[in-house]
Amino acid sequence: MCMGKLKNQIKMLALFIVVSLCLAEPGGADTDRTDNIGECTIGVFTPDITNDGRPLLWKNRDVSNADQRFIYYESYQRDDITTIPFIGNVYRADTSKVYMGVNASGFAIANADSYNLEDTLYNQGITDGALMRIALETCSTLED
Numbered sequence: 392m393c394m395g396k397l398k399n400q401i402k403m404l405a406l407f408i409v410v411s412l413c414l415a416e417p418g419g420a421d422t423d424r425t426d427n428i429g430e431c432t433i434g435v436f437t438p439d440i441t442n443d444g445r446p447l448l449w450k451n452r453d454v455s456n457a458d459q460r461f462i463y464y465e466s467y468q469r470d471d472i473t474t475i476p477f478i479g480n481v482y483r484a485d486t487s488k489v490y491m492g493v494n495a496s497g498f499a500i501a502n503a504d505s506y507n508l509e510d511t512l513y514n515q516g517i518t519d520g521a522l523m524r525i526a527l528e529t530c531s532t533l534e535d
Contacts, residue, residue, distance in 0.1 A: 431450070431451060431452055431453050431454075431502075431503055431504065432450070432451045432453075432503075433448070433449065433450045433451075433501050433503045434447075434448075434449040434450075435447070435448055435449075436448075436449070448491075448493075448499045448500075448501055450491045450501040450503075452480065452490065452491075456482060458482060458483045458484065459480060459481065459482055459483060459490075460480070460481065460483050461478055461479065461480050461481075461492075462478070462479065462481060462486060463476070463477075463478050464476060464477050464478070464479065464527075464528070466495075469528070472529065474528035474529065475494040475495050475496055475498075475527065475528055475529065475530075475531065476494065476495045477489075477492050477493060477494035477495065477527040477528065478492055478493060478494075479491065479492030479523075479524065479527060480492060481520075487520075487521070487524070488518060488519075488520025488521050488523075488524060489520055489523045489524040489527060490502060490519070490520055490523065491523070492523065492527045493527075494527045494528070494530070494531075496530075496531035496532075497531075498526070498527065498530045498531055498532065498533075498535070500523050500526050500527060500530075501523075502519045502523060504519065
């Protein structure tokens, strides 16, 4: 193995250590979690350490409902805007909420819930799945 590739792999491993974990506890309409579920893990890799020079967003969903799929959402008109087409991960029975995805502009998003932080706003307002769908439909950049 060439030394440059080995250095890139070491850098990737070092960056992967900086991961977000969501400690699973029961509850939450969107999460469908049980006591036996482990941590959801995400990783972000910068373009300077990937072989093709592209950034990478990775997520492992550890939820009790394994009946999920990735689907493609076409562009459509909503509130005087044309949405951005995207691919997102959804529960098979509810495609209105998206839990990770990437759109045609290259904008990607994933969540990492932390249920051990005693959030006083838990189950109030917009859900993470609804918010991520809106972001994928309308955002081209992080600034958006």
